[in-house]
Amino acid sequence: MSLDESHLKNRHFGAYGGRYVPEMLIPALDELERVYEDARRDPAFWAELKDLQENFTGRPTPLYFAENLTRELGGAKIYLKMEGLLHTGAHKINNCLGQILLTKRMGKKRIVAETGAGQHGLASATVAARFGMACTVFMGEVDVRRQYPNVFAMRSLGAEVVEVKEGTKTLKDAVNAALKFWIENLGSTHYLLGSALGPFPFPLIVRDFQSIIGRETREQILGREGRLPDVMVACVGGGSNSMGFFHALLGEKSIRMVGVEAGGRGDGPGEHAARFTGKPSVGIVQGYKSFFLQDDEGQLLPTHSISAGLDYAGVGPEVAHLQESGRIEFHRASDDETLGAWKRLARSEGIFPAMESSHAVAFALREAPRLGRDKILIVNLSGRGDKDLFITARATDRERWLAFLKSEVEDPR
Amino acid sequence: MNAPGSIAGALAAGKGLRLMTHVVAGYPDPTESERLVATMAAQGADFIELQIPFSDPMADGPTIMMANQAALDAGVSVQDAFDLMGRLSPAVKVPLLFMTYLNVPWRMGVGRFVERARERGAKGIILPDLPFDEDLPEYVERCHALGVDPIFVVSPDTPTDRLARIGKLGRGFIYATLKIGITGGVAGPSEKGLSFLKALRQLVPLPIAAGFGISGPEAIRQVRGLCDIAVVGSQLIREHQRGGVAAVGAFVRSLKEACA
Numbered sequence A: 001m002s003l004d005e006s007h008l009k010n011r012h013f014g015a016y017g018g019r020y021v022p023e024m025l026i027p028a029l030d031e032l033e034r035v036y037e038d039a040r041r042d043p044a045f046w047a048e049l050k051d052l053q054e055n056f057t058g059r060p061t062p063l064y065f066a067e068n069l070t071r072e073l074g075g076a077k078i079y080l081k082m083e084g085l086l087h088t089g090a091h092k093i094n095n096c097l098g099q100i101l102l103t104k105r106m107g108k109k110r111i112v113a114e115t116g117a118g119q120h121g122l123a124s125a126t127v128a129a130r131f132g133m134a135c136t137v138f139m140g141e142v143d144v145r146r147q148y149p150n151v152f153a154m155r156s157l158g159a160e161v162v163e164v165k166e167g168t169k170t171l172k173d174a175v176n177a178a179l180k181f182w183i184e185n186l187g188s189t190h191y192l193l194g195s196a197l198g199p200f201p202f203p204l205i206v207r208d209f210q211s212i213i214g215r216e217t218r219e220q221i222l223g224r225e226g227r228l229p230d231v232m233v234a235c236v237g238g239g240s241n242s243m244g245f246f247h248a249l250l251g252e253k254s255i256r257m258v259g260v261e262a263g264g265r266g267d268g269p270g271e272h273a274a275r276f277t278g279k280p281s282v283g284i285v286q287g288y289k290s291f292f293l294q295d296d297e298g299q300l301l302p303t304h305s306i307s308a309g310l311d312y313a314g315v316g317p318e319v320a321h322l323q324e325s326g327r328i329e330f331h332r333a334s335d336d337e338t339l340g341a342w343k344r345l346a347r348s349e350g351i352f353p354a355m356e357s358s359h360a361v362a363f364a365l366r367e368a369p370r371l372g373r374d375k376i377l378i379v380n381l382s383g384r385g386d387k388d389l390f391i392t393a394r395a396t397d398r399e400r401w402l403a404f405l406k407s408e409v410e411d412p413r
Numbered sequence B: 001m002n003a004p005g006s007i008a009g010a011l012a013a014g015k016g017l018r019l020m021t022h023v024v025a026g027y028p029d030p031t032e033s034e035r036l037v038a039t040m041a042a043q044g045a046d047f048i049e050l051q052i053p054f055s056d057p058m059a060d061g062p063t064i065m066m067a068n069q070a071a072l073d074a075g076v077s078v079q080d081a082f083d084l085m086g087r088l089s090p091a092v093k094v095p096l097l098f099m100t101y102l103n104v105p106w107r108m109g110v111g112r113f114v115e116r117a118r119e120r121g122a123k124g125i126i127l128p129d130l131p132f133d134e135d136l137p138e139y140v141e142r143c144h145a146l147g148v149d150p151i152f153v154v155s156p157d158t159p160t161d162r163l164a165r166i167g168k169l170g171r172g173f174i175y176a177t178l179k180i181g182i183t184g185g186v187a188g189p190s191e192k193g194l195s196f197l198k199a200l201r202q203l204v205p206l207p208i209a210a211g212f213g214i215s216g217p218e219a220i221r222q223v224r225g226l227c228d229i230a231v232v233g234s235q236l237i238r239e240h241q242r243g244g245v246a247a248v249g250a251f252v253r254s255l256k257e258a259c260a
């Protein structure tokens, strides 16, 4: 295996990962591994990707000093890595650009994707439009409702959005549906998986295409502060924005790396999506070995989060490995705390973070005051909040919002 | 040579194409699924796979997925499926196999799962999401040691070097899918699927079961002579939805007749 790194052996990150899939997927995964390995060594591939990143999606993204928030909290200096300013509104497009180029190299003309928050679906639909490919996106029925702005955008871009009505009707079930669609259409279709999870080599490919976030962050903070940060914080759904943010800096032992998962509305089964800070247990589901929220017999449990993108029972295998080794520490933020963080960042800095990213902001609000003013904390703002209109308006401005929706429906125009 | 009631014993005892049918344990309810297994055996099924319901059945199409979900929603547990196996295996004359997804044995402990399956009388285990070369050698070792046949699933795109290695690790039979896809198709075997069966004969020393897309007597006649066992799954659930146990019994009979 030539894609090996020190903790990557036999397609596992430490004890986690692998490719536990039906035999019929093995040739397709082998092909993807081969094509990616080829691309990885090809300067022309990276040159094309760089051009798209800079001119299509707007890299590098700013590293913004949150001066007001820092002053108000009176502790560590807070910086925000502004992935939400990217075209399509989140870090997800980083991975989609890379994988659409791989799709082209494989000679495939069609992509399938899962989506929770709709950000990965939107980014997939966008690169499909840009490269003239057909695109099918599976999205849980629950998520279609709460992230409707993205559903409309995907369809406007020409993608087919299929509502998944099985199981918990959220991200996990969208992954199942996308995997099955892929199995049925292997010859023509690439599965453009959206997070650092699933069977190998997906966790590696997604992490590599996202690792631009951390490489830019390093350069930017060295430029601004002349030193590396003390704390880096990212929200963790499947693990793509966090792995992308952390990866280039994992070797810097002085940096505390913090993952924030969805605390939801309580501790009971089905009330949160806290795989590590809940009751951690190892499972093998959706093609990979990692930590899952599951019952004693191995059935996946339902999850809940105010953010669709963190509302998932599993977590990427490399994140699992780095958590177990102690490199990444985990905390959680509840739905209410997250909404509070969303509002606070809007009022203090004029920035709407996505609900997912608001979890990381919530941790920063808690932690910064406890740290000295000489410390530096960077939050990865993985996405912007436009897509969350139906969540935030309902939660924070309920009466006016519902009256408005009603008047829209009743308007005879 | 062959252990009493074993898959190999059953294959050696007769001739011609055999029939393997499929039941989701606890679907539509525990009593009915027990009746279904007994009826299938009485009407000519030579092997029956009992699927332990799982929340995320990756290789299953809408029909079997729905049955998994319905069983779980009704509270059917892994323990219930083992109890069902324990009651049925002495009662029916044909070998029963467990089919499920890896996380179920993983959670129980793979070795313990194999031991308990054997205790309850299962003759084989099918785990479609465990490739033979994944990092879980304990599974095959325990199966071999305890005489429970590990059945591997292969498909028309499986490279020949992998087929050769699977042929060495598998026992009982090898399960060949007739298409690249999930369960529940009604299109019947493709040319590609049929030529795969012919090629497989030369590549693997095990008996061959063929499934995925066999939904009636016509498809069975198409694979006759090319494999040893025809596998029918989703269509049995659809028959049950149409006409209950009686319809399933009659359908199994018609499948069995097509085998001859």
Ligand SMILES: Cc1ncc(COP(=O)(O)O)c(C=O)c1O
Pocket (backbone or CB within 6 Å): A090, A091, A092, A116, A117, A118, A119, A120, A194, A195, A196, A235, A236, A237, A238, A239, A240, A241, A242, A308, A309, A310, A354, A356, A357, A382, A383, A384
């Ligand atoms: C803005 C945003 N942040 C974070 C996530 C969580 O995913 P991951 O952990 O892969 O970054 C999502 C997923 O939909 C998202 O849209």
